[in-house]
Amino acid sequence: MIQTLSEKHADFFDQVYAVVRLIPFGRATSYGAIASYLGVKRSARMVGWAMHGAAKHAGVPAHRVVNRNGYLTGSIHFESPNQMAELLEGEGVQVVDGRIVDFKKVFWDPFVELAID
DNA sequence: TGGCTGACTTTCG
DNA sequence: ACGAAAGCCAGCC
Secondary structure, eight states: OOHHHHHSOOOHHHHHHHHHHTOOTTOBEEHHHHHHHTTOGGGHHHHHHHHHHHTTSTTOOGGGEEOTTSBOGGGGGSSSTTHHHHHHHHTTOOEETTEETTHHHHBOOHHHHTTOO
C-alpha cells in the first residue's frame, strides 16, 4: 500500500517495488517519476538499480519501467533484450525500435494516478 | 573496510 | 541548442 510508504520506514528498494507493482496493465512509467514520487528524484539511478532486485521479487513488472524518453533502456537486463518489448506489446503497448510509441499516452504518473493530496 | 559502479535525470557551460 | 558533469545511495568487489 502506498500510504504505508510514508508511514513505514521501508527500504528504498521496497518503496520502488511498491510503486512499480501499482502500475496498471498496459501502462508504463519512468524511473524519474518513481524517484520523484519517493521524494528523491535525483536518485533516479537507484530506481533502476532497485530493479535489479525487482527481478527476484514476484509481482514487480519491471518491464513497465522505462526512462523518461520511453526507451527500454533496461531491456538489456532481462532474460533477452527483446523480452521487455514483448511483454509491453503483450499488454497492448506498441514498442518500436526499443521505444514505447506514444509514451505520453501510456505514461503512468504516480502523482496523478495515485492522486496525492 | 573502502571505493567503484550503476535499468537515470537535471542543470550548468 | 548541444555537450559535459554532477547528484543520488546501496550493492558488490
